[in-house]
Amino acid sequence: MKIEAVDFFYLAMPQITTEADGSQDALLVRVAGGGHVGWGECEASPLVSIAAFVCPMSHGVCRPVGAAVLGETLDGPADIARITARVAYDSMDLLQAPHTFSGVEMALWDLLGKKTSEPVWRLLGYRRSFSKQAYASQLFGDTSQQTFERAQSARAAGFSAVKFGWGPIGRTDRQADREQFQAAREGLGREATLLVDVGQIWKDDVEAAAARLSDLEAADALWLEEPFSAGALSAYAALAKRSPKVKLAGGEAAHNVAMAEHLMLYGGVGFIQIDSGRIGGIAPSKKVADYAVARGITFVNHTFTSHLALSASLQAYAGLENHRLCEFPFAPKPLAYEMTADHFSADGSGEVTAPDRPGLGIEIDVPKLRPYLQKVEITVNDQILYQTPDLVT
Amino acid sequence: MKIEAVDFFYLAMPQITTEADGSQDALLVRVAGGGHVGWGECEASPLVSIAAFVCPMSHGVCRPVGAAVLGETLDGPADIARITARVAYDSMDLLQAPHTFSGVEMALWDLLGKKTSEPVWRLLGYRRSFSKQAYASQLFGDTSQQTFERAQSARAAGFSAVKFGWGPIGRTDRQADREQFQAAREGLGREATLLVDVGQIWKDDVEAAAARLSDLEAADALWLEEPFSAGALSAYAALAKRSPKVKLAGGEAAHNVAMAEHLMLYGGVGFIQIDSGRIGGIAPSKKVADYAVARGITFVNHTFTSHLALSASLQAYAGLENHRLCEFPFAPKPLAYEMTADHFSADGSGEVTAPDRPGLGIEIDVPKLRPYLQKVEITVNDQILYQTPDLVT
Numbered sequence: 043m044k045i046e047a048v049d050f051f052y053l054a055m056p057q058i059t060t061e062a063d064g065s066q067d068a069l070l071v072r073v074a075g076g077g078h079v080g081w082g083e084c085e086a087s088p089l090v091s092i093a094a095f096v097c098p099m100s101h102g103v104c105r106p107v108g109a110a111v112l113g114e115t116l117d118g119p120a121d122i123a124r125i126t127a128r129v130a131y132d133s134m135d136l137l138q139a140p141h142t143f144s145g146v147e148m149a150l151w152d153l154l155g156k157k158t159s160e161p162v163w164r165l166l167g168y169r170r171s172f173s174k175q176a177y178a179s180q181l182f183g184d185t186s187q188q189t190f191e192r193a194q195s196a197r198a199a200g201f202s203a204v205k206f207g208w209g210p211i212g213r214t215d216r217q218a219d220r221e222q223f224q225a226a227r228e229g230l231g232r233e234a235t236l237l238v239d240v241g242q243i244w245k246d247d248v249e250a251a252a253a254r255l256s257d258l259e260a261a262d263a264l265w266l267e268e269p270f271s272a273g274a275l276s277a278y279a280a281l282a283k284r285s286p287k288v289k290l291a292g293g294e295a296a297h298n299v300a301m302a303e304h305l306m307l308y309g310g311v312g313f314i315q316i317d318s319g320r321i322g323g324i325a326p327s328k329k330v331a332d333y334a335v336a337r338g339i340t341f342v343n344h345t346f347t348s349h350l351a352l353s354a355s356l357q358a359y360a361g362l363e364n365h366r367l368c369e370f371p372f373a374p375k376p377l378a379y380e381m382t383a384d385h386f387s388a389d390g391s392g393e394v395t396a397p398d399r400p401g402l403g404i405e406i407d408v409p410k411l412r413p414y415l416q417k418v419e420i421t422v423n424d425q426i427l428y429q430t431p432d433l434v435t
Numbered sequence: 436m437k438i439e440a441v442d443f444f445y446l447a448m449p450q451i452t453t454e455a456d457g458s459q460d461a462l463l464v465r466v467a468g469g470g471h472v473g474w475g476e477c478e479a480s481p482l483v484s485i486a487a488f489v490c491p492m493s494h495g496v497c498r499p500v501g502a503a504v505l506g507e508t509l510d511g512p513a514d515i516a517r518i519t520a521r522v523a524y525d526s527m528d529l530l531q532a533p534h535t536f537s538g539v540e541m542a543l544w545d546l547l548g549k550k551t552s553e554p555v556w557r558l559l560g561y562r563r564s565f566s567k568q569a570y571a572s573q574l575f576g577d578t579s580q581q582t583f584e585r586a587q588s589a590r591a592a593g594f595s596a597v598k599f600g601w602g603p604i605g606r607t608d609r610q611a612d613r614e615q616f617q618a619a620r621e622g623l624g625r626e627a628t629l630l631v632d633v634g635q636i637w638k639d640d641v642e643a644a645a646a647r648l649s650d651l652e653a654a655d656a657l658w659l660e661e662p663f664s665a666g667a668l669s670a671y672a673a674l675a676k677r678s679p680k681v682k683l684a685g686g687e688a689a690h691n692v693a694m695a696e697h698l699m700l701y702g703g704v705g706f707i708q709i710d711s712g713r714i715g716g717i718a719p720s721k722k723v724a725d726y727a728v729a730r731g732i733t734f735v736n737h738t739f740t741s742h743l744a745l746s747a748s749l750q751a752y753a754g755l756e757n758h759r760l761c762e763f764p765f766a767p768k769p770l771a772y773e774m775t776a777d778h779f780s781a782d783g784s785g786e787v788t789a790p791d792r793p794g795l796g797i798e799i800d801v802p803k804l805r806p807y808l809q810k811v812e813i814t815v816n817d818q819i820l821y822q823t824p825d826l827v828t
Contacts, residue, residue, distance in 0.1 A: 052815075060495040064528070067493050086497050086528040089815065093486040094531070100460050102453035103634070104479050130664070134635065135457070135479040137690055137713075138487070138531040241496070242527065271523070273693025276700075297530055300666030307669075308701060320530075421812045422445075422482065 043076030043157065045114050048146060049431040050095065052088035053414040055375050061181060062208040062241055064346040065374035068381065068414075070406070071145035073153050075116060080153025081406050083351045084145035085319030087138075091145070093420060094138040096427040104135035107142045119165055122150050122325060129322075130298075140297040140322045147323025148354045148402070155401030161357075163396050166328050168361025173395040174368035175203055176388040177237060179346060182209030186218075186225035193229025196372060201392045203367060204230055207239030207267070216253055223254075223261035232262075235367075237291075239267035246274040251281050258288045265313050267291040272301070275308040282310030289313060293330075294344035296321050302330040306339050315369070317344035318355045327358035331365070341365045348378045349385050352394075353402040360396035368394055377414045383407040408433050436469030436550065438507050441539060442824040443488065445481035446807035448768050454574065455601040455634055457739045458764060458771035461807075463799070464538035466546050468509060473546025474799050476744045477538035478712030480531075484538070486813060487531040489820040497528035500535045512558055515543050515718060522715075523691075533690040533715045540716025541747040541795070548794030554750075556789050559721050561754025566788040567761035568596055569781040570630060572739060575602030579611075579618035586622025589765060594785045596760065597623055600632030600660070609646055616647075616654035625655075628760075630684075632660035639667040644674050651681045658706050660684040665694070668701040675703030682706060686723075687737035689714050695723040699732050708762070710737035711748045720751030724758070734758045741771045742778050745787075746795040753789035761787055770807045776800040801826050 054067035069088035073080045084091045095108045110128040115121055126147065133139035151162045163171050178196040183189040189206060196204040206226050211219050226236055238258060244250040251269040258266055266288050270277040272295035282290050289312025296302040297320055305311050314334050318327045331341040341362065343355035352371065359365050370388050371378065379385070383405040386394045397403030411433055420428040447460035462481035466473045477484045488501045503521040508514055519540065526532035544555045556564050571589035576582040582599060589597040599619050604612050620629055631651060637643040644662040651659055659681050663670040665688035675683050682705025689695040690713055698704050707727050711720045724734040734755065736748035745764065752758045763781050764771065772778070776798040779787045790796030804826055813821040 054491070058492050058494065060492070060498075062495045064494050064497070067491075086530070087487070087490055087493050089490040089813070089820075090483060090486045090529060090531050093483045093813075094480070097480055097482040098447070098460075099451050099453070100480050101451065101457050102455045104457070105453075131635070134665075134688070136483060137479070137534045138483050141530045242524070271693065272527075273691055273697070275693070275697065295527070298666055300664070300668070304666070304668065304697065304701075308697075417814075417816050419812070419814045420482070420486075421810075423810050427482075 043116055045073060045075045045111060045116055047074040048108065048111055050092045051411065051433065052092065052416040052418055052430070053377055053381065053411060054416050055377050055414070063181065063375065065371060065378035068347060068377060069145060070381070071149045073146065073149035075153060076157055078153050078156045080149040080156060080401060081350060082145035082148030082152060082354065083319055083348060084141055085317050085347065086141060089418065090138050091142040092418065092428055094136055094142040096420060098422060100135065103132060105132045107133055107139050107146065111146055116150060116154060122147065126322065126325065141320055144319045144321065144323045147325065148318060151324050152401035159400045161396065161398055161400065162324060162402055163357045163360035166357060171360040171396040171398060172363045173393040174356070175366045176201060176368050176370035176392045176394045177203035177205050177235065178372035179205045179207070179369045180372045182206045182211060182222055184210060186221040189222050190225040190229040193226050197230055197234060200388065203235035203237065205237035205239055205369065208241040211240045212243030216257070219254055220257040223257050223263065227261040236261060236263045237265050237267065238263045240269055242268050242271050244269050245271050246277040248277050248280045252284050255285050255288060263288050265289045265291040275304055278305065278309030278311060291315055294320070298322060299326045299329045303333055306334065306337055311339065313340045313342050315342045315344040316355070316358065318358060319351050324354055324357050327355065331359045331362060335362065342367050343369050345369050346371050347374065348381045350382050350402060350404045350406065352386060353396060353404045356396040370394060380407060380410040436509055438466060438468045438504055438509055440467040441501065441504055443485045444804060444826065445485065445809040445811055445823065446770055446774065446804060447809050448770050448807070456574065456768065458767035461740060461771060461774065462538060463774070464542045466539065466542035468546060469550055471546050471549045473542040473549060473794060474743060475538035475541030475545060475747065476712055476741060477534055478710050478740065479534060482811065483531050484535040485811065485821055487529055487535040489813060491815060493528065496525060498525045500526055500532050500539065504539055509543060509547060515540065515547070519715065519718065534713055537712045537714065537716045540718065541711060544717050545794035552793045554789065554791055554793065555717060555795055556750045556753035559750060564753040564789040564791060565756045566786040567749070568759045569594060569761050569763035569785045569787045570596035570598050570628065571765035572598045572600070572762045573765045575599045575604060575615055577603060579614040582615055583618040583622040586619050590623055590627060593781065596628035596630065596785070598630035598632055598762070601634040604633045605636030605643070612647055613650040616650050616656065620654040629654060629656045630658050630660065631656045633662055635661050635664050637662050638664050639670040641670050641673045645677050648678050648681060656681050658682045658684040668697055671698065671702030671704060684708055687713070691715060692719045692722045696726055699727065699730055704732065706733045706735050708735045708737040709748070709751065711751060712744050717747055717750050720748065724752045724755060728755065735760050736762050738762050739764050740767065741774045743775050743795060743797045743799065745779060746789060746797045749789040763787060773800060773803040
């Protein structure tokens with residue numbers, strides 16, 4: 043089939059706050075071809091990612107992402123690989139391109155799966171989709187009491203693994219951080235898995251991070267996520283050496299396979315966390331999973347938005363039985379939840395499984411999108427390069 | 436002083452071709468404060484970089500670049516460092532941010548230099564600006580005869596070092612590439628320095644690159660530039676080990692200091708090439724230069740556009756006497772040349788020196804910009820986020 047149309051929908055909550063909650067807006071991608079429709083989702087900055095799809099060419103290796111996709115043939119995984127290679131080369135100097143293409147690539151897999159009546163994980167070569175242990179992913183409370191309560195409600199909702207992220211950690215002192223870690227553990231009880239995410243707060247300051255290790259150990263945290271800037275490989279490596287018990291986790295910022303490989307090869311992480319909405323889509327995520335398997339590192343998805351994004355991120359490691367943990371957005375904004383008609387249920391057992399349904403197996407709830415839809419127009423020399431398209435085809 | 440205004444001007448040639456010539460468009464940045472004006476230039480994709488300055492916030496660490504700059508205080512280098520750190524953290528999830536901020540950061544240095552009547556290199560801590568050996572940077576011809584002629588004209592124009600890049604290299608076979616290298620050497624004569632840039636053509640294929648090493652040695656090439664994708668560190672390292680004579684060069688794609696450091700630390704390059712219009716501006720370029728000095732690696736600018744960008748890229752290593760080579764755009768499009776009223780002359784001696792004048796020392800030729808100016812408008816929910824501003828303040 044031919045890729046006939048690629049449409050972007052910028053969705054946003056009425057109010058956007060400065061909390062580190064990526065579910066406050068979304069960029070949905072709809073790809074149409076051969077009478078089918080596929081959906082994908084780009085992580086972060088919808089307006090900029092739209093611009094990278096429609097912008098005028100700057101030169102031969104700074105072409106808009108759209109130039110590599112529209113009108114192309116899509117009959118099998120090799121076509122997606124060909125389009126991906128073209129984006130990587132022809133948009134080499136367009137920094138935003140991988141974020142834009144991530145949602146497009148997901149939608150291409152969804153479309154291909156719907157056309158062939160196969161789930162994406164099977165198109166990727168997996169024979170089975172294994173269930174994962176969903177971990178409830180949420181932010182630290184402003185106070186340790188709030189964190190304690192959030193831990194309790196995640197447990198009450200059936201989760202046996204819970205992650206707390208960002209918030210006040212690293213912003214005051216070690217004592218305050220210790221109280222937060224302790225409150226999280228107390229709220230969870232001794233049995234549940236505790237994960238801690240500090241959102242790059244220490245940039246490349248190994249000592250600041252190392253000072254918290256004993257407190258993280260005392261709280262029996264399985265991992266410490268993103269202690270440093272995404273590219274601070276030496277800092278990662280130095281801290282990893284000093285932390286035999288609490289493993290390091292990172293990788294969500296990877297916008298290509300090489301970045302994720304470097305974090306494993308040079309940074310010494312024990313868990314590699316990939317957001318298919320940033321790294322260029324599902325196939326690059328699968329490449330990272332293969333690399334992790336080969337090195338004895340555990341692959342984990344990074345997902346803080348919709349269940350469409352969750353399904354997309356699950357595909358890459360659906361067939362890896364021993365890579366068990368799965369980030370599950372526990373308290374997303376209504377937009378991120380309402381966007382899809384289908385949802386993963388993680389009540390009770392806390393288990394989620396990439397669906398055994400064609401494509402990504404998640405239907406979009408189109409009428410529910412309308413209140414969140416942002417009306418965007420981009421013109422260059424009075425020519426309209428982008429205008430929010432109709433939701434109904 | 437307060438940063439009162441930041442204005443972006445998208446300039447483009449009437450026709451944009453698919454050749455790898457980055458001088459076909461430009462994104463000029465004008466920053467105003469305290470009665471002064473500073474100028475900078477972002478490399479690549481003007482529309483997308485504008486969008487990254489004005490886009491609505493997605494969440495706390497995906498804020499528009501503008502939010503970290505407008506209304507801020509600028510009284511010394513520490514203020515630029517503070518604004519830079521804020522962009523790095525608050526726009527962490529906005530991939531295009533470093534490209535956008537690069538031009539802004541240059542303009543901040545230019546503004547600060549004009550206010551304090553100091554050249555930027557002195558504000559960076561250098562006591563002298565040493566002259567550099569300009570190398571004429573141009574594309575390979577489609578035929579080896581064209582390459583031969585281009586080599587001769589660069590020599591006739593007074594250059595003692597010449598780089599050929601991209602074009603047909605790696606697209607046919609080894610024999611064709613050898614003829615190109617030979618033609619370049621013959622056109623230059625035995626005395627001149629020959630540099631070869633292959634524009635990432637072999638992605639991560641070490642053998643394909645290694646097969647050309649003996650031909651590059653025979654042509655006495657000083658370096659082989661960008662044999663692989665920017666992040667293919669293992670491929671760089673493997674090739675570097677096999678090429679004691681022809682050193683590897685790379686780094687132009689670095690959009691943060693860490694990427695450049697990795698290419699030196701893990702990739703084994705002998706020359707690190709930094710584009711201040713991509714890496715986040717002048718101060719990050721200087722950090723890379725410091726790191727290169729410490730490791731015995733040679734720093735080189737990457738510049739293929741205007742003489743404003745050339746001055747900006749020179750500042751970072753102006754004071755390093757032994758880092759002698761300087762990329763000089765030999766055949767830029769008229770837009771890139773006409774943009775500035777001041778030009779570096781590299782006739783005769785082929786030497787260029789970062790100017791001993793306030794700021795970047797390059798005046799913009801405002802009336803000459805007008806024919807190239809693109810009229811852009813970006814609206815979200817009928818609110819105009821960007822509209823091409825007036826050239827005359």
